[in-house]
Amino acid sequence: MSSSGNMPYRTLGRTGERVSLIGIGGAHLGKPNEQEAIRIVRTALDQGVSFIDNSWDYHGGASEERVGKALRDGYRQKAFVMTKLDSRSRQGAQKQLEESLRRLGVETIDLLQIHEVIRPEDPDRVFAPGGDLEALLEAQRAGKVRYIGFTGHKDPAIHLKMLDTAFAHGLTFDTVQMPLNVMDAHFRSFEAKVLPVLLQHNIGVLGMKPLAGGHILESGAVTAIECLHYAMNLPVSVVITGCESMSVLEQALEAARLFRPLSEEQVSALLARTARAAADGRYEPYKTSHGYDSTAHHPQWLA
Numbered sequence: 172m173s174s175s176g177n178m179p180y181r182t183l184g185r186t187g188e189r190v191s192l193i194g195i196g197g198a199h200l201g202k203p204n205e206q207e208a209i210r211i212v213r214t215a216l217d218q219g220v221s222f223i224d225n226s227w228d229y230h231g232g233a234s235e236e237r238v239g240k241a242l243r244d245g246y247r248q249k250a251f252v253m254t255k256l257d258s259r260s261r262q263g264a265q266k267q268l269e270e271s272l273r274r275l276g277v278e279t280i281d282l283l284q285i286h287e288v289i290r291p292e293d294p295d296r297v298f299a300p301g302g303d304l305e306a307l308l309e310a311q312r313a314g315k316v317r318y319i320g321f322t323g324h325k326d327p328a329i330h331l332k333m334l335d336t337a338f339a340h341g342l343t344f345d346t347v348q349m350p351l352n353v354m355d356a357h358f359r360s361f362e363a364k365v366l367p368v369l370l371q372h373n374i375g376v377l378g379m380k381p382l383a384g385g386h387i388l389e390s391g392a393v394t395a396i397e398c399l400h401y402a403m404n405l406p407v408s409v410v411i412t413g414c415e416s417m418s419v420l421e422q423a424l425e426a427a428r429l430f431r432p433l434s435e436e437q438v439s440a441l442l443a444r445t446a447r448a449a450a451d452g453r454y455e456p457y458k459t460s461h462g463y464d465s466t467a468h469h470p471q472w473l474a
Contacts, residue, residue, distance in 0.1 A: 177218075177219065177427075177428045178191050178192065178193070178218060178219025178220060178424075178427055178428070179191070179192040179427055179430065180192065180221075181407070181408050181409070182408065183251075183318075183345075183346065183375040183408045183409070184345065184346060184369070184373050184374045184375030184376065184408060185343070185345060185372075185373040185374060185375065186317075186318050186345050186346075186375060188251065188281075188318075188375075189221075190221050190222045190251050190408060190409055191219060191220045191221040191222050191409065191427075192403055192409065192410060192427050192430070193215075193220050193222070193409070193410055193412065193423050193424065193426075193427045194220070194222035194223065194224050194253075194377070194409040194410065194411035194412070195211070195212060195215050195220060195222070195223050195224060195411070195412075195414055195420075196224050196379070196411050196412055196413035196414065197223070197224045197225030197226055197229050197234045197235070197238065197254070198224075198226070198229045198230075198234065198413060199413030199414055199415040199419075200212065200225075200229075200230075200234045200237050200238065200414075200415070201229055201230030201233050201234045201237070202415040203415055203416060205233075205237055205240070207416075207417075208234075208237040208241070209237060209240055209241040210417065211414055211415075211416070211417060211420050212237070212238055212241035212242075212246075213241050213246060214417065214420060215414070215420060215424075216241075216246055216249040216250055217249075218424055220424075221249060221250060221251045222250075222251050222253065222409045222411070223238055223250050223251065223252055223253065224253055224254075224379075224411045225238055225252075225253060225254040225255070225271075225275070226254055226255040226256075226257075226286055227254060227255060227256050227257060227267045227270060227271050227286070228255075228257055228286070228465055228466075228469070228472060232270065232274055235254060235271055235274035235275050236274045238252070238275060239274050239275040239276035239277070240276075242275065242276060242277065243276065247276075247277065250281075251281045251282070252275060252277060252280055252281045252282070253280070253281060253282040253283070253284065254271050254275065254280055254282075254283060254284075255283070255284045255285070255286035255287075255322060256268060256271070256283065256284075256285065256286055256303065256306075256307075257286050257287065257465075257466050257469075257472040257473060258303050258306075258472065258473060258474065259293070259296040259297060259302060259303050259473045259474075260301060260302065260303060260473075260474060261301050261302060261303060261305040261306045261309075262301075262306075263303065263473075263474055264303035264305075264306035264307065265306045265309075265310075268280075268283070268306065268307075268310055268315065268316075272315065278314075278315070279314060279315060279316065279317060280315065280316050280317070281317050281318065282316075282317065282318045282319075282320060282345070282346060283307055283310065283311075283316040283318070283319055283320075284319070284320040284321055284322050284346065284348060285297055285303060285304070285307070285319075285320070285321040285322070286321075286322055286466070287322065287323060287324075287464065287465065287466045288321050288322065288323035288329060288330070288333050289323050289324065289325035289326075289329060289464055289466075289467075290325075290329070291328075291329060291332065293323075293329065293333065294329075294332045294333040294335075294336040294337075295336070297321075297333070297336075298336050298337070298340055304342075307319050318345035318346060318375075319344060319345055319346075320344045320345050320346030320347055320348065320374075320375070320377070321333055321344060321347060321348070322347070322348035322349070322377075322379075323348075323349060324349065324350050324379070324380065324457040324458065324463060325457070325458060325464075326359055326458070327349075327359060327360065327361045327363075327364040327365045328364075330347065330349060330361065330364075330365045331364065331365060331368065334347070334365075334368055334369075334372075343372055343374065344374055345374065345375055346374060346375035346376075346377055346408075347365070347369055347374055347375070347376065347377065348377035348378075348379055348411070349361040349365055349377070349378070349379065350378075350379055350380040350383070350455065350457065350458070351366070351376075351378035351379070351380075351381070351402050351405055351407060351410075352378075352380055352381050352382065352383055352387060352398060352401065352402055352455075353387065353393055353397070353398055353401040353402075353441050353442065353445050353449075354383065354387055354390075354445050354448070354449035354454050354455055355380075355449075355455065356442055356445075356449070357442070357445065357446055357449035357450060358449050358450065358451070358452040358455060358458065359452065359455075359458050362405065366405065366406070370406060375408045375409075376405075376406065376407040376408050376409075377407070377408060377409050377411060378402050378405060378407040378409065378410045378411065379410075379411040379412075380455075380457065381398050381399050381401070381402035381410050381411075381412050382395060382398045382399070382412065383454055383455050383456075383457070384413065384457075386454040386455065386456060387445075387454050389454065390445070390448040390449075390454050392444045392445045392448050393441060393444060393445060395422060395426075396422070396425070396426050396429075397441060399412065399422075399423065399426035399427075399430075400426060400429075400430055400433060401433070401438070401441055403426070403427070403430045404430075404432060404433045404438065
């Protein structure tokens with residue numbers, strides 16, 4: 172791990188890219204007003220954050236538009252820009268990609284990911300003839316996209332199926348995004364089941380939901396800094412965290428600056444304190460309910 176100023180950097184798996192340990196979550200950028208969102212992104216970039224998360228569907232495209240405005244005036248060169256697409260068809264994915272490029276105001280997206288691989292049938296749909304993967308590979312050949320990955324938050328078994336399906340088709344994804352936090356370790360654990368496979372194949376690990384959208388803090392078992400440090404202690408490339416205010420951004424920046432590898436005793440203590448609260452998944456509702464499944468509420472996006 173190296174650093175740029177006080178911001179630690181890590182290697183993004185097989186891509187060889189150097190990216191900031193902290194990534195700014197795109198969904199949260201739709202919560203403040205536009206000027207505040209732009210301020211958050213630019214402050215993060217000025218402080219050494221390089222990784223910017225987003226998705227075609229966040230806030231009806233507003234998150235991408237806000238990041239696009241933040242990237243003007245020379246800020247594009249500081250950012251590793253990622254976004255995600257929902258469609259499971261080649262034609263639909265092509266349309267969403269063009270919209271994302273326009274909103275972000277870029278000619279090339281650094282990382283494009285297949286969003287919400289959360290259904291057992293999703294891998295088969297992605298790799299079917301006429302599926303969205305064809306559009307991503309075509310965009311990559313055309314220079315509109317540099318790297319390709321996928322995301323999901325429901326069940327590690329679905330991630331493993333997606334990886335196995337890709338391997339069977341001779342494809343290794345550049346990145347995979349998934350929940351990695353102190354409670355995931357106890358329930359439907361992506362850390363236990365998926366992380367080792369990604370490391371084996373040198374796939375860039377994008378950890379998200381380090382605080383589970385704040386739900387973990389409701390348990391009273393751990394602090395925000397402890398949550399962020401637990402996630403940073405894993406062999407991840409980036410910890411993507413939502414920053415809807417300057418104060419939350421400063422908390423994330425402080426966590427990155429102060430981070431030092433945790434001892435086995437420190438990790439064991441955090442896991443012991445969270446074991447009971449995490450056992451039934453109540454503080455990870457994206458695994459146990461449909462509340463976080465945006466494509467379940469808008470199935471037309473998949474068309």
